[in-house]
Amino acid sequence: MLPLPDFGQVWVSDGYGAGLVHRYSAGGDYLGIGPAGRDGAFRCPQAMVQDGARVILADRENGRLVTLDPAGQLVGRLADRRRGPNCLVLRDETLVVGELSASVALLDPDGRLVGCYGADDAAVERLGWPNALSPGGATIAPQVPAEQFNSPHAVAVDTAGRIHVVEWVVGGRHVRFDPDESGPATVLWPAPVDVCTSPPGRCGA
Template identity: 30%
Template sequence: MDHIFGTGDFRYEAVPDWGRLPAGWSLKEVAAVAVDSQDRVYAFSRGEHPVCVFDRDGQFLTSWGEGLFSRAHGLHMGPDDILWCTDDGDHTVRKCTLDGRVLLTIGLPDRPAPFMSGQPFNRCTHTALSPEGDIYVSDGYGNAAVHKYSPEGKHLFSWGRPGMEPGEFNLPHNIVCDDAGLVYVADRESHRVQIFDGKGQYQGQWTNVHRPCSLFLGKGACPCCYVGELGPQLPVNKAFPNLGPRVSVLDMQGKVLSRFGELGGGPGQFWSPHGLCVDSRGDLYVAEVSFTAYPRYHDGKAPPPEGVRCLQKYRRVPA
């Protein structure tokens, strides 16, 4: 039991060395991860092979996206097994089949909107789908906005501006939508998840999270929200305990059901949980931008070790 992480109904054991790549390949770092209806796992990485596909046991199946993406950032699996790939390097969202065929591109490649203009996009971060198939895009690095599109890719409206008040954002980094149409935005540097209706009207917020970076909504009669939280990075507080990096499981009122994680490269530890998802059996996959994060915790002087871990699987343990 010493290697069981989490509490209550959400307890996990680490699966060591999950995700075997062909000889000589490297993910470098994984920005996001998604699973399809057959529990195949899609790692959206910043290596030479942007989308690497594994079976649930970690066996490599295929890759695609070479030459297509500028900088992998967000990945969302639609209910129809369609992938929504957010590229913050060229300011686009691409709708792709599971074998990499591009069906729709939203945004103009390499033509960002003006900084903090509220217009789409300036380094967009993630996508979500409404129950009707509308598309939400969080636009966080060069903007402080959420944009809503029709299923065909027509811009409907946007909301948000820089700030700390309800409906304002300080780096909207991830976004999900529940079956009732409510929209949850990881307002990362405000340490909160804001909740909106489908018209962008503020409904509430969760504030018991630290730099929420990634969100995933579980399915079923009693859904929950999985949150990947980043740790502190200021010189004065980056060694503080009990702040992450970690993974938390919250009910839909924001109550913590389970939480585990601390800084490091061992089991139950993280460098930077930038993306996460859960498969049909409740197993958890965590994507980390470890190559970027590692030097920040070593005074910027230590380069990341070769092959620093950037993708983990945690098998759910029955309560």
């Protein structure tokens, strides 16, 4: 759900249902849907963020970010070939994109990649991903390499400009890092250990 007080609206993405974006007035009146239109149907529309007069939507299963106007009409594609974008936050003018397929990308206002953190190309191929399987077949938390992400599912920026990433995994995982600093990030949960966030993997172009 995304409150849009500047538009006098509230938007709700129906990612696990009909693949639509529903629009409501501030008073709760239904204003219609935001269909993808000529560029094809949404497939698991998930996170949304307002950026001025546009809304940026993470169309996860299509691997793209699209922009919509206040009437819910598709304006265009901001970025394609993303790794399952499913959570968004603005850090000044930079868009932070948590990508379910194991990476965090930073994009400029035109959708150009300016940073990639913790990309793990092999994560989604692991048996039991986003978790792991024990020798007996039980679902267990994976042992995520210190320099990589596993399954980002929420992102936020704190007042110091640091990025917080929460991962979709048994027991949870919470990582904090500052892309403006060269030092290590910190895994705040499940255990406090240092994490290198230099871009070791491919994050796409």
